[in-house]
Amino acid sequence: MRTRTKIGLAVLIVILLLGALAWWLTRGDRAELPLDQVTGTDPVIAQPDAQTFPTVGVAKPIGWDGNAAPTPAPGLVVNRFAEGLDHPRILYTLPNGDVLVAQANRPENDPAAEESPGLIERVTGWVQGLLFRRAGAAVPSPNSLVLLRDADANGMAEERHLLRDDLNSPGGMVWRDGHLYVANTDAVLRYDYQLGQDVVTGEPVKLMSLPGGGNHWMRNIVLNDDGTRLYVTVGSASNIGEKGMEIEEGRAAIHELNLQNGQTRIYAAGLRNANGLDWNPWSGELWTTVNERDMLGSDLVPDYLTNVPVGANYGWPWVYWDEVIDERVKAPMPQYLTEYTRTPEYALGPHVAALGLAFTQEGARMGPRFSHGAFIARHGSWNRKPLVGYDVVYVAFDDRGNPVGKPQPVLQPFLADQDTTRGRPTWVTWDRTGGLLVSDDTANIIWRVIAPNAPPAPAAQRLRNASLPPVRELTGDPRRAFENPPADIQPTM
Numbered sequence: 001m002r003t004r005t006k007i008g009l010a011v012l013i014v015i016l017l018l019g020a021l022a023w024w025l026t027r028g029d030r031a032e033l034p035l036d037q038v039t040g041t042d043p044v045i046a047q048p049d050a051q052t053f054p055t056v057g058v059a060k061p062i063g064w065d066g067n068a069a070p071t072p073a074p075g076l077v078v079n080r081f082a083e084g085l086d087h088p089r090i091l092y093t094l095p096n097g098d099v100l101v102a103q104a105n106r107p108e109n110d111p112a113a114e115e116s117p118g119l120i121e122r123v124t125g126w127v128q129g130l131l132f133r134r135a136g137a138a139v140p141s142p143n144s145l146v147l148l149r150d151a152d153a154n155g156m157a158e159e160r161h162l163l164r165d166d167l168n169s170p171g172g173m174v175w176r177d178g179h180l181y182v183a184n185t186d187a188v189l190r191y192d193y194q195l196g197q198d199v200v201t202g203e204p205v206k207l208m209s210l211p212g213g214g215n216h217w218m219r220n221i222v223l224n225d226d227g228t229r230l231y232v233t234v235g236s237a238s239n240i241g242e243k244g245m246e247i248e249e250g251r252a253a254i255h256e257l258n259l260q261n262g263q264t265r266i267y268a269a270g271l272r273n274a275n276g277l278d279w280n281p282w283s284g285e286l287w288t289t290v291n292e293r294d295m296l297g298s299d300l301v302p303d304y305l306t307n308v309p310v311g312a313n314y315g316w317p318w319v320y321w322d323e324v325i326d327e328r329v330k331a332p333m334p335q336y337l338t339e340y341t342r343t344p345e346y347a348l349g350p351h352v353a354a355l356g357l358a359f360t361q362e363g364a365r366m367g368p369r370f371s372h373g374a375f376i377a378r379h380g381s382w383n384r385k386p387l388v389g390y391d392v393v394y395v396a397f398d399d400r401g402n403p404v405g406k407p408q409p410v411l412q413p414f415l416a417d418q419d420t421t422r423g424r425p426t427w428v429t430w431d432r433t434g435g436l437l438v439s440d441d442t443a444n445i446i447w448r449v450i451a452p453n454a455p456p457a458p459a460a461q462r463l464r465n466a467s468l469p470p471v472r473e474l475t476g477d478p479r480r481a482f483e484n485p486p487a488d489i490q491p492t493m
Contacts, residue, residue: 029055030385031298035349038302040406043347045321049297050328057385059421061442068422070391070411072449075367078411081150081437081448082157086142088439088446090220090427091356092173096195097432098149099157101439101446102170103142107185110213143167145182147198148446153433155448161198164191168212172220172277176227183219183232186212188257208257208264210234211250215273216291222277230257231286235273239294240317245331252316254288254308270314270341276357276376276427280307281460282401289354289376290344292320294383302347303354305376305395305403315341346403351381352389356427358436362459365434367451373397375410375436377425390414392425392438392449401463411438411449 029049037044072078090102149159169185180193180200189204210219216235223230236252237243254274256267273291280287285307292301301320318333319325322343348354356377373396380389391414393407415421423443431437435450
């Protein structure tokens with residue numbers, strides 16, 4: 001074959017590949033349901049539309065020009081708490097008011113990211129890699145912890161200190177009694193650290209190994225009230241177990257680590273990618289945000305906010321939203337799974353990528369509209385058209401500690417249009433002044449939102465319930481025994 005012919009064929013192949021890629025990027029299933037119908041306590045669960053090639057929508061980060069900022073809800077103001085960071089993800093405020101920032105991205109050498117065996121999966125992974133780079137999600141991981149200090153409480157950090165830069169895609173952090181706990185992607189570590197120090201020295205103590213990397217590499221942690229148990233999120237390594245369930249061992253779960261004896265257990269399972277963790281201040285329950293599965297259409301499956309009782313299972317990968325079986329999953333489903341799979345409490349919308357979670361706490365200054373609920377950063381996902389998320393929302397809770405209504409905007413829009421975004425909100429926490437801090441991991445900014453004239457919120461009043469009386473005989477439908485409890489066991493404040 002002549003050289004000119006070979007060159008012509010090569011050019012033709014490149015053109016065809018580029019054309020196929022352009023077709024892929026512009027095609028896809030568009031959402032038919034408005035977001036309002038697929039959020040809240042009773043969302044519409046659409047019919048699945050299984051896709052061989054995914055619907056793709058990725059917004060390219062363009063940053064914030066000059067002093068530009070997202071728009072806060074009426075009555076709130078926003079300012080830059082800190083900027084010039086390096087892919088800030090999880091935030092944690094220490095008891096003295098210093099703010100820790102985990103600067104991290106996907107680990108470079110990821111043992112759980114081996115290629116799938118099928119041609120379609122390999123091509124899909126290759127294109128997704130291109131899209132992640134477009135979305136600003138393919139930068140090298142800084143692997144560091146940074147301390148931000150607002151010593152004069154003016155809502156802007158005037159001090160910045162590098163605490164540690166030898167971590168492995170760090171995520172959640174928590175401090176208690178002279179110890180700083182950090183969740184790397186593959187382990188939970190403990191450092192000696194006193195409040196006010198500007199550096200973390202010494203070798204860490206490894207408390208627990210974790211399955212590292214994978215499609216969902218970020219780990220989060222939270223302590224219980226008395227500091228004896230640590231709860232750790234570990235996301236799945238795949239969408240629906242398509243790489244085999246062997247690599248999902250210990251994943252799609254929340255782990256519990258007993259700090260007194262070192263024992264661990266799976267606390268809850270079937271959570272494809274749990275992220276935010278916080279304690280409901282009214283009920284005392286552990287709550288989380290979860291990213292659900294992809295490639296079932298733009299109207300499925302809602303990411304969600306839910307409580308997590310011990311032993312709970314939310315169905316991944318076989319089941320979603322209580323009892324809907326995902327027919328794509330090839331692995332055998334455990335017996336009776338649909339009999340005990342829990343329904344999530346609250347839908348946040350399909351493909352919004354819900355991450356950071358923070359309940360209203362004592363001292364928060366967000367005004368009466370945002371005084372009794374949860375704040376959630378919706379990072380924005382790629383498997384939907386039109387794009388949704390890219391905002392911070394508030395979910396109100398009732399007097400019994402349950403979510404109600406629809407998500408209310410707190411900070412938006414981060415999206416400039418359907419092709420570009422100025423940033424991507426990732427995490428939320430409270431600063432020492434009662435302002436809500438929001439990390440923006442592509443614009444490298446920490447935003448602060450506050451109602452400047454609002455008084456600090458009072459401490460939440462924990463609900464106290466009397467025990468249900470023993471039932472010695474069941475007559476008729478046993479569920480009726482719980483529908484109208486006697487007046488003397490109604491919850492009290």
